[in-house]
Amino acid sequence: MQEPSFLILTALAGGPQHGYGIMTDVAQISGGRVRLRAGTLYAALDRLSEDRLVEVDREEIVDGRLRRYYRLSPAGRSRLAAETARLRANAAAAASRLRLAGE
């Protein structure tokens, strides 16, 4: 899974969000390191929807503009959990090696 996809799923794990909300949340989660633009965000959302990892939650009209909210699907939640466990295991292995090298 690519980092933007991981961060989008992470943003949605906290609850449904619209496109602009996901962009600002991803910037916050990554400490400002990853700033998604609209083209990248919607290409990723299109792929994640196609893989049934995210789904549309609801739509609203705000200031005359359509706002569509997305949420994590049950498959998306499992996938994010699996990816998190994999990353945690990799990080633990790296930390352990670094400790050994430092001793």
Place this chain on the structure above:
Amino acid sequence: MAPAGLEVRYRRLLRWYPAEYRVMHLEEMLGVLMAGAAPGRSRPGGAESADLLAGAARIRLRPGRALSDGRGWRDALAVYSVAAPLLVLISALIGWLAAGFESARIGPAGLTVMLAGVGSGRLLTDAAAGVAIGGQGVVAVLALLDLRRWAAAAAAVSALYLGITAVLQLYVPLSVGIPISLLYVSFALVAPISETVALLASPGPRRGRQLMSRRDWALLAAGSAVAAALTRGVGFVLLKLGGESLHRNASLLAGLAVAVLLLVMWLSSAHGKRLALLFGVLAYGTLLADGFIDQGGAWGADTVNGSIGQVLVTVLLAAVGYRTWRRSRSAVGGSRESLT
């Protein structure tokens, strides 16, 4: 508040997304873009424009749900059932006319040899030529008259005739004297067999005609004519104009023309993606068959040169096949991509 000019420019950039995607997401994306725009800004930045264009390209290239949509496939087969026989007929007629044109220059003896290298010429006695042109003509007319079952029967008979003739000629020497290639026949059978399947498995040619716009007809006819002309007709003209090397490259040009046409179809819409696959298979069969005819049925230096165009179409089909396989695997078992 951001100026209205900015919204107009964003809308202009969003036109690069597929029409069906814009119906669903245009207003939503516009809202996100305008919300993120700095106050007083009147035009999108270069990086932002490039990101939107790259996003549009990714969405256009992706098969999406186009390949798993059963109803969409039935509609695509309906289009194929009415368009494919006509396109193969156009292609065969161009080859036939080119042979006639050339015969005036080379005389009757040359024509016999020429017929062996044109259209379905490998099999050609006059009877087999009748199948190549007449058979496709009958299928095309029956399909246009919405006589689906009769058209399917005619296509099936064409396939049977081609196959049986090929096997018989293994044992009965032809007056033309060129040995038949079963591999060539296997490529040449792609058209009548795929037409039979499309006619029987789709809602029928009437539905296909409803789905075809004039632009679709023009695009498909032009692609077929260009490919046929390059491999069969214009090849002779190129021989006169540019000598042997240009003539040898005719099938490369044909492959390029077909590959560009298929790519345009693929990028246009979900329906276009399904059609690109179906017509890609047809092009694969006919171009490869032509390669075998043009090169005398053997793999040699000319064949390698002339086969580059055919390889392009093959690569395009293989890329789509690989992508589809990878996606289905990802959907079933989860991706093994690492976080990068």
